[in-house]
Amino acid sequence: MEPAEGLNSVALSRRQISNPLGVLVLVALAAIWEVLVRFSIADVQFLPAPTEIAKAAQAEIFGGELTGRLIHTVGVTALGWVSASVIGVALGLLLGMSQTVYRYSMTSFEVTRAIPPITFAPAALLIFGFSLKMELVLVIYGGIWPALINTIGGVRAIAPELRDVGTMLRLSPVDTVRKIVFPAALPAILIGLRLGLSLCLVLAVVAEMVGNPAGLGNGLIRARQALQPALMFVYVIAAGLLGVALNAGLRLAARTLVPGNSLTELSAS
């Protein structure tokens, strides 16, 4: 059994509420970029200056399509992630708790998991066409794996003594899951869900770029095709900020759910 991915990497910055130096560096980088482009020191074709990007962002936010596209991507990512998490955790509990099910199915999951979810995008496109369905299917499919693998790992790592307590108390199977297995595996599950969330966002953007004509991914492709680099950067930055926001939201949720558990501070790759 593989160790759950992400268990071993630690958060980049340990909860720094205010980091003036870091912000300063960001501003400085933007300033250098501005100067380089303004005075054509770095003559890269199509590279817009940060001020141009800001202007494009302003236009796109007020009276443009950014808000609508953002809502679409957030909605699909959230919906897909929740569905994927429910399926992945349920299946993971089953595989983690039943040795028989594990024995007669785990290898199938391992083999299927080896196939990068991205390569299913073309198949999903052929089956579902350029549609929302295609995007959702791809997002859910990809999001299931981290939830599944981490749940299995978390459940199988539970100390046998803890399971014995459940047997001794004659808990019903439902109560065993609810009171013992799920809480004990929760830290591992949360890491899986967090990995899944970033994967869902990536797959949503990919699906929007190649398939479903909506959302941030599509905005990005449109701006690229229309040769509007400033607008394209607006969408790139929006996608990045969305990633940061989703990560931060989940970290907050994890800390509320499992207070004081160091595992929730661990960051995913």
Add this chain to the structure above:
Amino acid sequence: MKRIRLDSLPGLLPLLLLLSLWELTGDPESPFFPAPSSWSQALFTRGQGDKIVPAVIDTVRTFAFGLLGATILGVVLGLSVGVSRTFGRAFGPTFEFARALPPAAIVPVATLLLGFDETMKVVVVVLAALWPILLNTSSGVQELNPILLDTVRSLRLSRTRTLLGVLLPSVMPAIVLGVRVATPIALVITLLVEYLTAVNGVGALVGEAQRTFQPARVYALIVITGLLSLVVNAGVRHLENAVQRRRVGDAWM
């Protein structure tokens, strides 16, 4: 090792059942689910067979250069973050943002600035696969035994010797772990870039098969990417084991 493999065989049952069911009910001409037996044939129809091997080589090359670049950059940045708190704080938000950026979103920017070529592919792979290596290296440095660092100080080793002789070897397991986590990412992103830009490789072939409505070929190529990923991951696990075995006997940890 052999016993473990035999043990895992029953686990293949559901997959085999699914594929058999698919074979029995599937129609080779189906636009959605062509029977598995028609897949391998679809790889070689209309003289497209000779494209497969060069495509696999292209994909592996981009993957290898991307992972190598990610490892070098990740280790250098990771050591810097680990050694200097200030460096970590200064670039924390920048890294946080770059890490949260969906790799697919980088692709249009990379093609615009770098064009449709091999360099662009490698750059995107490096930018996506770098993070686990960076994070593992920096936390590896931060978790080093303080006595080790005190020893270095009292021996008055030069900076270069500290770095190459002490720091790098002792965080090696953390680096290798980061590389292992980065490996599947690098492969996925290689395929993604190829699919999105149609610049060489297996990913480009899958995209082409999809655009020309050849579902059997798409499924066949999906199987190839699965095999590729199994081989690549097994290779990295070997590497990790080799590094860990070498470390047995290091007394001061």
